[in-house]
Amino acid sequence: xxxxxxxxxxxxxxxxxxxxxxxxxxxxxxxxxxxxxxxxxxxxxxxxxxxxxxxxxxxxxxxxxxxxxxxxxxxxxxxxxxxxxxxxxxxxxxxxxxxxxxxxxxxxxxxxxxxxxxxxxxxxxxxxxxxxxxxxxxxxxxxxxxxxxxxxxxxxxxxxxxxxxxxxxxxxxxxxxxxxxxxxxxxxxxxxxxxxxxxxxxxxxxxxxxxxxxxxxxxxxxxxxxxxxxxxxxxxxxxxxxxxxxxxxxxxxxxxxxxxxxxxxxxxxxxxxxxxxxxxxxxxxxxxxxxxxxxxxxxxxxxxxxxxxxxxxxxxxxxxxxxxxxxxxxxxxxxxxxx
Amino acid sequence: xxxxxxxxxxxxxxxxxxxxxxxxxxxxxxxxxxxxxxxxxxxxxxxxxxxxxxxxxxxxxxxxxxxxxxxxxxxxxxxxxxxxxxxxxxxxxxxxxxxxxxxxxxxxxxxxxxxxxxxxxxxxxxxxxxxxxxxxxxxxxxxxxxxxxxxxxxxxxxxxxxxxxxxxxxxxxxxxxxxxxxxxxxxxxxxxxxxxxxxxxxxxxxxxxxxxxxxxxxxxxxxxxxxxxxxxxxxxxxxxxxxxxxxxxxxxxxxxxxxxxxxxxxxxxxxxxxxxxxxxxxxxxxxxxxxxxxxxxxxxxxxxxxx
Numbered sequence: 001x002x003x004x005x006x007x008x009x010x011x012x013x014x015x016x017x018x019x020x021x022x023x024x025x026x027x028x029x030x031x032x033x034x035x036x037x038x039x040x041x042x043x044x045x046x047x048x049x050x051x052x053x054x055x056x057x058x059x060x061x062x063x064x065x066x067x068x069x070x071x072x073x074x075x076x077x078x079x080x081x082x083x084x085x086x087x088x089x090x091x092x093x094x095x096x097x098x099x100x101x102x103x104x105x106x107x108x109x110x111x112x113x114x115x116x117x118x119x120x121x122x123x124x125x126x127x128x129x130x131x132x133x134x135x136x137x138x139x140x141x142x143x144x145x146x147x148x149x150x151x152x153x154x155x156x157x158x159x160x161x162x163x164x165x166x167x168x169x170x171x172x173x174x175x176x177x178x179x180x181x182x183x184x185x186x187x188x189x190x191x192x193x194x195x196x197x198x199x200x201x202x203x204x205x206x207x208x209x210x211x212x213x214x215x216x217x218x219x220x221x222x223x224x225x226x227x228x229x230x231x232x233x234x235x236x237x238x239x240x241x242x243x244x245x246x247x248x249x250x251x252x253x254x255x256x257x258x259x260x261x262x263x264x265x266x267x268x269x270x271x272x273x274x275x276x277x278x279x280x281x282x283x284x285x286x287x288x289x290x291x292x293x294x295x296x297x298x299x300x301x302x303x304x305x306x307x308x309x310x311x312x313x314x315x316x317x318x319x320x321x322x323x324x325x326x327x328x329x330x331x332x333x334x335x336x337x338x339x
Numbered sequence: 340x341x342x343x344x345x346x347x348x349x350x351x352x353x354x355x356x357x358x359x360x361x362x363x364x365x366x367x368x369x370x371x372x373x374x375x376x377x378x379x380x381x382x383x384x385x386x387x388x389x390x391x392x393x394x395x396x397x398x399x400x401x402x403x404x405x406x407x408x409x410x411x412x413x414x415x416x417x418x419x420x421x422x423x424x425x426x427x428x429x430x431x432x433x434x435x436x437x438x439x440x441x442x443x444x445x446x447x448x449x450x451x452x453x454x455x456x457x458x459x460x461x462x463x464x465x466x467x468x469x470x471x472x473x474x475x476x477x478x479x480x481x482x483x484x485x486x487x488x489x490x491x492x493x494x495x496x497x498x499x500x501x502x503x504x505x506x507x508x509x510x511x512x513x514x515x516x517x518x519x520x521x522x523x524x525x526x527x528x529x530x531x532x533x534x535x536x537x538x539x540x541x542x543x544x545x546x547x548x549x550x551x552x553x554x555x556x557x558x559x560x561x562x563x564x565x566x567x568x569x570x571x572x573x574x575x576x577x578x579x580x581x582x583x584x585x586x587x588x589x590x591x592x593x594x595x596x597x598x599x600x601x602x603x604x605x606x607x608x609x610x611x612x613x614x615x616x617x618x619x620x621x622x623x624x625x626x627x628x629x630x631x632x633x634x635x636x637x638x639x640x641x642x643x644x645x646x
Contacts (some may be wrong), residue, residue, distance in 0.1 A: 088365060101472045104472055108561070
């Protein structure tokens with residue numbers, strides 16, 4: 001066993017001499033796993049897709065030995081905790097984590113850290129200090145939505161808020177940003193709030209349910225993946241379409257383009273790019289390569305304005321979400337930016 | 340099937356799954372590995388015992404998952420910040436479980452409906468207490484759940500302790516025997532002069548007690564809580580009882596089997612993930628394992644009846 005390890009180390013060293021630059025060979029025998037808690041919407045599907053592409057290419061290039069993706073069958077913290085513990089047993093060197101809960105996985109994450117496994121949480125992050133966190137400034141995203149509304153509707157009015165999956169940190173952060181924005185622009189008032197679970201069908205049902213009880217609504221603040229459903233619900237109820245902030249989904253962009261062509265509809269679309277999984281992958285690779293990576297990293301969110309609508313719509317596959325795939329260089333830039 | 344053979348099938352199912360897991364993932368065959376495989380089974384085992392107390396008196400509890408979630412929320416907030424108030428709340432929860440049993444019996448309400456309704460009450464209270472995930476585990480619970488006893492990992496020690504204690508309580512003790520009698524034949528127990536309402540309240544109270552222990556153990560492992568943390572436990576606990584040789588006809592339960600059933604279910608999930616089965620198939624595969632074991636039991640009991 002020892003000689004095999006030694007052999008592998010020698011090989012790695014030899015390979016290291018060849019490609020010393022990207023530190024890729026230092027991780028040639030490392031195995032990375034993705035622990036994902038939910039796959040039931042277009043964003044997560046695009047995320048898994050991007051991750052699979054990045055991972056496949058990296059494994060083919062010999063950057064890492066394996067980069068497998070696991071998704072829990074139900075969005076439950078106990079199940080994901082068990083999944084993380086299984087990954088420790090399977091001997092993965094790093095776990096990329098999109099967490100079902102910011103806190104309830106801390107026990108399992110600590111077990112992983114204690115076993116020498118690097119844990120990199122992204123998108124929905126965990127609070128355990130031993131893990132790395134690749135977060136989007138979701139609070140800022142919520143605030144920008146209201147700022148944009150304030151430029152378009154200076155006289156203010158009633159807003160409907162569509163929230164995400166209850167109990168997930170992302171949902172809290174975006175909502176907090178929206179409420180901060182409202183505190184700043186006091187001409188707006190949130191008259192209703194529903195959970196759309198970041199899925200069009202859920203959002204449509206939820207909005208249709210609350211609409212009859214609402215006064216006139218001038219704007220809808222959303223979290224992404226729910227704007228098209230909201231538009232459908234407004235149309236079905238025969239109410240005028242308010243200014244709906246969109247979340248980069250292809251169906252939302254398509255609807256936006258149709259509305260723009262029909263009646264000059266203008267809005268803003270913003271969301272975190274599902275490609276953040278590929279960023280997490282490269283950050284994980286850098287950590288395994290022995291780079292000094294700060295525990296807290298920030299990625300910018302992807303904003304689509306009226307001007308880039310057509311180009312964004314062209315590059316987004318049907319049923320998916322506007323995306324960017326991050327590279328090793330992007331990861332290094334993000335790491336350098338956080339230092 | 341004779342009662343003493345009832346335990347055989349769960350033991351065999353667990354042994355087979357364990358061998359398969361060790362074969363797939365030799366790393367699991369260690370102190371560290373066993374603990375990782377089974378530590379999340381400890382709260383499930385406690386919840387399964389809680390469910391067993393209800394199934395024992397011929398009822399079923401659909402609120403258990405929500406109840407354990409609520410207990411987890413209380414443990415991570417009140418019990419941590421103000422231990423005395425926290426303990427009082429937990430005692431109150433056990434008492435309300437006992438009251439629920441008494442109400443179900445006196446008003447002759449179907450338990451399935453009452454507990455389903457109560458699940459929304461527990462769920463609402465949990466959300467009220469902890470609208471966003473958080474809280475922290477009291478340090479003594481964390482210490483207890485991460486303790487490293489010599490030779491045998493905590494999870495295995497805990498499973499053996501739970502099985503042994505509940506075996507004594509349910510099978511050997513006087514009160515346990517009478518409670519099983521309530522499930523088997525309520526009328527004869529009533530005619531023998533027992534107060535059935537009090538007995539049902541006792542069974543539900545015991546269930547509440549084990550539900551509280553399950554929630555506390557869970558928080559000890561996860562270090563914090565959220566309002567939906569244990570929703571899966573309702574179905575897992577019912578499956579665990581049945582997998583462990585219990586029957587819906589009341590009175591026929593096996594505490595040791597229930598603990599083994601909980602371990603088997605936990606292991607089945609890990610085994611499927613080691614198999615690299617797609618998550619879309621995992622729930623179905625878990626169900627298939629359950630059906631497989633139940634079919635085996637049916638075949639065995641038919642054979643037992645024929646000879």
